[in-house]
Amino acid sequence: MAKHDSIGQFEQLVLAAILSLREDAYGVTIHEKVAELAHPKPVSLGAVYVTLDRLEDKGFISSWLSEPTAERGGRAKRCYRMEALGERALQESAVTAKRIFDSLVEVLGKDWARQWGKSWGKEAG
């Protein structure tokens, strides 16, 4: 497997947001989605910009400027899309998270997993 930079938790959130937003991924929507994913932790707009730049430098995402729109005061959006490298990094992170979860279930038991599933379900609405 090709060696690439590992990603942190916040980077995972931003990548997941871009992946789920598809064609509509730009600063404002990405921030909203990340805030939703990181709930109840607050997320600043600045942190999202810094992470987007870093992910772009790593080659995980790419960006382009869209046409200016009136609702933005005649300014363009910088839209982002996920690259293959980013998708792979996110998949690896998901696999790692799954392994962590499995090891927790192994130690704390299936009852804990069921209870956790219920409380998680409640939180997710």
Added chain:
Amino acid sequence: MKRAPSKTVEAILGLLIPPACREQVLGDLHERYKGPLQYFGDALSAVPCVIVSRIRRTTDPQVLFMEAIALYLSFVGVAWISGQRAFLYEPWGLLRLAIPTCVVLLALVLVDAYADPAKRWPVKPLVETAFCMGLAFLSQATIWATDPDLAVPLRIMFLGAGTGLALLSMLRIFFPKDDNRPRGAT
């Protein structure tokens, strides 16, 4: 009618945000606008991060280190060659030479971060370096006015700045800044 931020505030913010990301950041802030307080909070959170991120992107630590060495050695070398060796043995002599070096480097870092990627011209490295040298002279004038003992002698300043200007311009021509969007950008 949709509420919008004041044009003056946007113009001030526009000056603070590096040109490479000005368009999208101002647009995002405009789109999120709900009121002056919320806008101010968003700007306070976004603008410093955007500046730091831009500096990280436009600054190559290896080139910056080479520039620092080249500039500092120009000041030391000029002091040594031009018959002012005694200055180097003075208390804090070598440290005083680091002041203009630090000012020039800091200015270069900011100049790179705030450079407009769309505007390029052949003598840009020379003009930018000369501008930063000018700031070093300004800082020396300020030091001279407040505490003359900390200022670098004028002769060393002029000759060192001249040598440094030539060396730094060459370095910046040989190692041009990649100020476009990075890999993967379209």
